[in-house]
Amino acid sequence: MEYIGEHPLPGNLGYLLVIIAFVSALASALGYFLAEKGKSGFEKIGRAGFIIHAVSVFSVVGTLFYIISQHYFEYNYVWSHSSMSMPMRYIFSCFWEGQEGSFLLWMFWHSVIGLVLIKKAKNWEFPVMTIFALVQVVLASMIMGVYLGDLKIGSSPFILIRELPEYLNLPFTQNPNYLSLPNFADGRGLNPLLQNYWMTIHPPTLFLGFALTLIPFAYAIAGLWRKDFTGWAKPALAWTFAGVMVLGTGILMGGAWAYEALSFGGFWAWDPVENSSLVPWLVLVAGAHLLLLVRNRKKAVMAAFIFNLLSFILVLYSTFLTRSGVLGDSSVHAFVDLGLNGQLLVYLFMFLGLALVLFLARMKDIPRSKDDDPLWSREFWMFMGALVLFLSGIQIIFTTSIPVINKVFGTSMAPPVDPISHYNGWQLPFAIIVSVMIAVSQFLKYKDSKIKEVAKKLSLSLVLALVVTGIFSWALSMTHALYNALLAASLFAAFSNLDYFLRVVKGQIKNAGSSLAHIGFALVLAGALVSTGNQKVISQNETYIAEDFPVNEHILLNYKDTLKMGPYQVSWMDQYQEGVNRYYEVAYFKESASGKLEESFRLQPFIQMNKTMGNVAEPSTKHYWNRDVYTHITYAELPEDGKKDPMEEQWGNESELKFTPNKVDSVIYAQSFIILDSLSTRGVSGNANSLSVKAHLKVVNMLGEKSYAEPVYEIENNFVRSIEDSLQSSPSIKFKFENIDANQGIITIKAWEEKRPEDQFIVMKAIVFPYINILWLGCILLFLGTFLAVIQRFRKA
Amino acid sequence: MKTSHILLLVAIAVAVGFVISTLGDASTYVTFPSAEAQMGKKVTVIGELNTNKPIDYQAKKNQLSFFVVDSLKNEREVLYGGPKPQDFERSEKITLTGYAKDSVFIAEKILMKCPSKYNDQNTVEASSRLNY
Numbered sequence: 001m002e003y004i005g006e007h008p009l010p011g012n013l014g015y016l017l018v019i020i021a022f023v024s025a026l027a028s029a030l031g032y033f034l035a036e037k038g039k040s041g042f043e044k045i046g047r048a049g050f051i052i053h054a055v056s057v058f059s060v061v062g063t064l065f066y067i068i069s070q071h072y073f074e075y076n077y078v079w080s081h082s083s084m085s086m087p088m089r090y091i092f093s094c095f096w097e098g099q100e101g102s103f104l105l106w107m108f109w110h111s112v113i114g115l116v117l118i119k120k121a122k123n124w125e126f127p128v129m130t131i132f133a134l135v136q137v138v139l140a141s142m143i144m145g146v147y148l149g150d151l152k153i154g155s156s157p158f159i160l161i162r163e164l165p166e167y168l169n170l171p172f173t174q175n176p177n178y179l180s181l182p183n184f185a186d187g188r189g190l191n192p193l194l195q196n197y198w199m200t201i202h203p204p205t206l207f208l209g210f211a212l213t214l215i216p217f218a219y220a221i222a223g224l225w226r227k228d229f230t231g232w233a234k235p236a237l238a239w240t241f242a243g244v245m246v247l248g249t250g251i252l253m254g255g256a257w258a259y260e261a262l263s264f265g266g267f268w269a270w271d272p273v274e275n276s277s278l279v280p281w282l283v284l285v286a287g288a289h290l291l292l293l294v295r296n297r298k299k300a301v302m303a304a305f306i307f308n309l310l311s312f313i314l315v316l317y318s319t320f321l322t323r324s325g326v327l328g329d330s331s332v333h334a335f336v337d338l339g340l341n342g343q344l345l346v347y348l349f350m351f352l353g354l355a356l357v358l359f360l361a362r363m364k365d366i367p368r369s370k371d372d373d374p375l376w377s378r379e380f381w382m383f384m385g386a387l388v389l390f391l392s393g394i395q396i397i398f399t400t401s402i403p404v405i406n407k408v409f410g411t412s413m414a415p416p417v418d419p420i421s422h423y424n425g426w427q428l429p430f431a432i433i434v435s436v437m438i439a440v441s442q443f444l445k446y447k448d449s450k451i452k453e454v455a456k457k458l459s460l461s462l463v464l465a466l467v468v469t470g471i472f473s474w475a476l477s478m479t480h481a482l483y484n485a486l487l488a489a490s491l492f493a494a495f496s497n498l499d500y501f502l503r504v505v506k507g508q509i510k511n512a513g514s515s516l517a518h519i520g521f522a523l524v525l526a527g528a529l530v531s532t533g534n535q536k537v538i539s540q541n542e543t544y545i546a547e548d549f550p551v552n553e554h555i556l557l558n559y560k561d562t563l564k565m566g567p568y569q570v571s572w573m574d575q576y577q578e579g580v581n582r583y584y585e586v587a588y589f590k591e592s593a594s595g596k597l598e599e600s601f602r603l604q605p606f607i608q609m610n611k612t613m614g615n616v617a618e619p620s621t622k623h624y625w626n627r628d629v630y631t632h633i634t635y636a637e638l639p640e641d642g643k644k645d646p647m648e649e650q651w652g653n654e655s656e657l658k659f660t661p662n663k664v665d666s667v668i669y670a671q672s673f674i675i676l677d678s679l680s681t682r683g684v685s686g687n688a689n690s691l692s693v694k695a696h697l698k699v700v701n702m703l704g705e706k707s708y709a710e711p712v713y714e715i716e717n718n719f720v721r722s723i724e725d726s727l728q729s730s731p732s733i734k735f736k737f738e739n740i741d742a743n744q745g746i747i748t749i750k751a752w753e754e755k756r757p758e759d760q761f762i763v764m765k766a767i768v769f770p771y772i773n774i775l776w777l778g779c780i781l782l783f784l785g786t787f788l789a790v791i792q793r794f795r796k797a
Numbered sequence: 798m799k800t801s802h803i804l805l806l807v808a809i810a811v812a813v814g815f816v817i818s819t820l821g822d823a824s825t826y827v828t829f830p831s832a833e834a835q836m837g838k839k840v841t842v843i844g845e846l847n848t849n850k851p852i853d854y855q856a857k858k859n860q861l862s863f864f865v866v867d868s869l870k871n872e873r874e875v876l877y878g879g880p881k882p883q884d885f886e887r888s889e890k891i892t893l894t895g896y897a898k899d900s901v902f903i904a905e906k907i908l909m910k911c912p913s914k915y916n917d918q919n920t921v922e923a924s925s926r927l928n929y
Contacts (some may be wrong), residue, residue: 372800380800387808395815402823414841416822417894426818553878554859635856635880763859763880 005179006160007072014063014158015145021056021107022140024049029133036126036225043126047118050133054111057136060143061108064101064157068094073187074179076164077101077157083189093199094190096207099323100143100157105204107139109211117215124235127222128215135214138347142340155340192580192610198257202250206277209247210315213284215239216291217312217355220305224358229301229366233294238793240288240308245786247281252524252779259630261618266532266767267775270423272327272415275400276318282393284311286386297446299379300386302366307390309355314397316351320344326403376451378444385437392430396423428482431525435489438518439496442504457503461495476534476770483533486525493522513789520782527775531628538566538629539766554634557586559760562597569597572762575636581606581618584633584762588622605633605764628769635763651734651752652759659747670731670753673700679747690716695737695749699727711749713737726754824894829871832897842867842893842902846886854881865891865902877904885909 028049035043064077068091073079081094081101096102114132121128145156161184162173172178216236223232254274259267268274287307293300321327324341373380399422402415416422439461443454469488478484501507501515539555555565557572564570567590574585583606589597605620619632657667659676666675677696693713700706712723726734732754739748824841832840842865846852850864861877863885875893888909895904 384804387804391808391811394812398815399819399822402819412826413820413823414826414892414894415824416819417824417839417841418822422818422822426815556857556859634859635854637856761856763856 001174001176003074003162003179004177006074007067007070008160010063010067010072011075011158011160014060014067015156017056017060017063018140018144018156018158021053021060022137022144024052024056025133025136025140028053029130029137032126032130032133036130046126046129046133050114050118050129053133053136053140054115057104057107057111057140061104064095064104065091067158071187073184074160074162075157076159076161079161079184079187081187081190083187085186086189086195090190090195090200092204093194096203097190097194097199098157100155102203102207103139103142104157105207106211107136107143109204109208110136110139110214113211113215121235124219124222124232127225128218131218131221132214135351138350142343152340153343192608193262193616196261198253198261202253202257205246205253206250209243209250209277209281212239212243212246213280213312213315215243216284216287216308220308221355221358224305224362227362227365229305229362230294230298233291233304235797236308237288237291237295238790238797240284240291241786241793242790243311244281244285244288245783245790247277247284248786249779249783251277251281252782256776256779260621266535266769267528267772268532270396270419272400273322275396276321279393279397279400280311280314280318282389282396283307283314286389286393287311289382289386293379293382297379298367299369299373300383302363302368303383303386305359305366307386309359313348313352313355314393316344316348317397320348321400321404326407374448376444376449376454378441378446378449381437381441381444385434385441388430388433388437392427392434395426395430399423428486432482432486432489435486435493435522435525438493438522439489442497442500442515442518457499458496461499462492464495465489465491472530472771476530478534480533483529486529490522490526490529494519494526497522510788510792513785513787513792515785516781517785517789520778520780520785523774523778524782525778527772527778531769531772531775534770536566536768536770537765538568538768539631539764540566554763554765556761556763559758561758562589565766566768568600570766573602580609582609582636582638584636584764586631586764588629601629603629603631605631607633607636607638609638623773625773626771628772629766630769631764631766633762634765637760650755652755653753655751656738657749657751659749660745661747669751670733671702672731672733674698674733674751675700676747676749687716689718690714693737693740695735695747697735697749699729699733701729701731705729709733709735711735711737713740828867828869829873829897829902830869832902836898837896839894839896839905842895844868844891844893846888846891847872848886852881852885856880865893873902874900875902875904877907882907882909 026049028046031042031045031047031049035041035046067075068078068082069088071078071082071084077098077100081097082091086094094101096105110132114129114136117128117132118125142154143156144154145159146153161167162178167173172181175181178184216239219232219236219239223229251274254277255267258264258269284307287304287310290300290304290307294304320341324344326341373383399416399419402413405411406413440454440458443449443457465488468491469484472478472487473484478487497515497518501512501519505511505515537553540553555563555570557563557570559572562569562571569589569591571587571589572584573587576583576585583604585602585604587602588600590600592598601622603620603622606618608616608618610616615638617632617634619630621631622629653670655669657669657674659665659667661676661679665677666673668674675698677698680694680696682692682694683690691714694710695713697709697711698706699709707727707729709725709727711725714721714723722737724734724736726732734752734754736750737747738750740746741748824839826843827840829842832838832842844865844867847864847866852861852863854861859878859880861879861881863875863877864872865875866872875895890909892908893902893904894906894908895902897903
């Protein structure tokens with residue numbers, strides 16, 4: 001059957017290209033494998049295979065971009081992730097919003113890195129590229145979307161909606177003109193929450209980071225394979241630090257995104273998805289530092305293999321955790337299960353098995369140092385630091401894996417109810433130890449150093465750190481002992497590395513990499529601690545504490561009313577709408593010396609109204625050099641479909657007043673007594689089937705002022721009609737005679753109060769994060785430092 | 798004994814510490830009656846939202862009240878200090894972290910298992926297209 005208006009060509013091309021990519025990667029892996037085994041000529045197959053593979057991957061990427069940009073909504077991926085109204089600058093975000101696209105992004109980076117390695121890896125090319133090609137075989141199969149009997153292999157981004165298994169044999173799939181149906185005219189679009197520049201830069205950075213962890217893995221396998229247990233460290237070193245840089249940047253970007261644009265209320269929440277990218281990074285940092293020991297001193301060879309192999313395995317494990325739906329009960333980042341669970345697990349065990357078998361087979365040959373490193377040698381401290389980082393990663397992944405442990409052992413453990421204190425309980429001590437090690441080891445020499453000299457060099461930094469900690473601790477009244485210890489330790493690390501940079505490196509920028517990176521890392525720790533550990537919810541509600549409720553961290557603001565909130569007086573000034581966003585302008589005032597209120601700043605937190613995905617509150621933050629005032633709306637009345645905008649609605653607070661004449665003839669409404677004085681009945685002239693009942697209502701307000709209303713209820717030939725009546729006085733109330741229940745003798749009258757603008761309100765949360773700029777400064781220095789170090793290492797390599 | 802052996806022992810000790818602390822901090826998934834047997838203790842309950850009973854948000858209190866049926870069909874009223882999460886009614890399963898107090902359950906955190914936020918073509922959208 002011919003379908004009208006379909007564009008099957010790019011889809012078929014896409015399928016074909018994925019299969020070519022799969023086959024060529026397989027050929028490349030085999031070619032390189034045989035070449036490494038010494039079969040001459042096969043390296044040509046390896047190289048050609050990988051180049052064909054890379055070109056196919058780039059073409060698949062191009063094809064997917066093409067169908068998204070052409071709005072071919074017959075494709076499920078296009079329909080699910082894009083729409084006509086979406087600005088073209090978000091095309092990248094659409095591309096990797098779905099899982100198939102993110103696998104493709106990952107493959108794209110592997111292809112790019114693979115091409116570079118073919119050029120640059122020289123005598124390590126064959127074994128390293130064998131691993132690269134093998135991984136690409138696996139990833140290509142994840143987006144193949146073919147069935148072997150009932151077994152689904154991969155999920156294709158090129159599947160048509162009518163081919164989806166859940167629509168099999170439905171009438172529309174038999175309709176040649178189904179694309180003219182209204183549902184296919186436009187796609188569902190990109191989740192508006194993801195329509196921002198972060199979504200454009202965060203995923204590619206993170207996936208490049210993931211892709212880079214494959215390099216130390218591949219080199220480690222190559223080292224084991226060739227029984228060259230130390231030679232792989234030198235070529236792998238620069239790449240591994242590049243991974244540290246890119247993956248670290250990606251993770252921190254995620255934190256900055258959460259802080260700037262999402263109402264999670266902070267930078268880091270120990271969410272399982274955040275954890276599962278942090279852990280490979282921690283292990284990668286440990287592995288990278290051990291590579292330095294292997295290269296410089298031929299030490300810690302065994303641990304260097306374990307860490308560098310594990311980092312990539314942990315990336316695969318994170319992919320499994322976040323993509324398989326196993327975290328469904330414990331994470332806010334829920335991904336839908338594409339039915340690829342089994343496949344992901346098979347691959348995870350395949351690479352774990354490969355690494356493990358090879359490692360165990362070679363273990364007895366791996367060189368071990370016979371004598372212990374002296375206590376005051378750089379290698380001892382670096383090794384200890386790496387070990388602590390590794391342990392810290394293992395602790396995080398262990399707790400994050402509770403759902404997996406439940407699945408495997410059939411237990412029903414729930415993740416810790418207070419994850420922050422659980423993780424902090426372990427991670428604070430680890431961070432303290434690591435900070436001290438960063439502070440000390442720069443000044444230690446390889447082999448051995450004179451402790452007295454080192455202590456002398458370090459004493460200035462230590463004193464400075466203690467003084468600054470004292471100042472912060474006093475200014476922010478920090479009482480937690482561990483917090484103070486971590487602040488002191490991280491500042492010690494920062495000052496000591498600054499000292500090293502000035503006195504030893506003598507301020508030469510090209511050699512500044514490691515010092516700057518260490519300062520950055522220490523400042524990230526210090527900044528996170530000072531800002532998050534001392535955050536203060538200033539919207540703590542003092543005027544209204546709900547019954548039966550622990551604490552209320554939200555403030556209720558009436559329109560134009562001014563309330564005290566922490567050190568400020570706040571006032572909700574205005575609301576306005578731009579597109580789907582509804583902004584709430586809130587002014588902050590401070591009392592000046594003369595006692596007058598002066599406006600300090602205004603914030604515009606907003607709510608993104610989103611029919612398909614639900615409404616989302618987005619924060620607005622005032623940045624000062626020494627603190628941030630972070631706010632977001634937790635409640636505001638929003639216009640509903642088919643109803644008037646609440647801003648324009650005249651009447652509100654609808655209520656049904658029930659009277660039983662002679663028993664209950666007065667009720668309280670709108671802070672007034674509503675009294676049913678009497679009912680008067682009369683027929684409508686000339687019609688025996690009609691009746692008109694008038695209620696004589698007396699309203700007594702708080703001041704004792706009386707006013708009257710007379711709503712009418714008419715029955716005429718079985719038709720019912722109500723004549724509303726409203727009060728002109730204050731409060732203005734509208735009455736409608738709703739019903740007479742003759743059997744019970746109950747009279748129902750509906751009442752509305754006139755809405756005054758000042759009755760509208762919003763509920764808001766506000767948090768002050770002190771000195772959060774230390775954190776951002778740390779992020780920038782960490783990036784710059786690792787960048788310089790990578791450049792320098794590539795130059796030397 | 799070599800330093801490396803001592804290090805190994807310390808590392809193993811720390812790792813054992815992880816297991817113990819995780820088991821200690823890990824809460825268990827419980828039902829409402831067992832939450833009530835330990836009033837005020839933080840627990841995790843998994844259940845289903847009863848959509849036939851009122852889901853009421855009182856903005857002035859910033860309090861959401863709703864009814865949840867746990868795995869053993871016990872139903873309780875739940876109070877939560879926040880507005881109604883998006884797609885609340887669509888949730889298949891709700892994970893509540895909180896504690897029992899008198900006759901209600903106070904939820905400090907709610908997590909819904911939904912058709913995914915990022916990628917849900919399978920449930921709600923699907924049913925609207927099935928008519929063709």
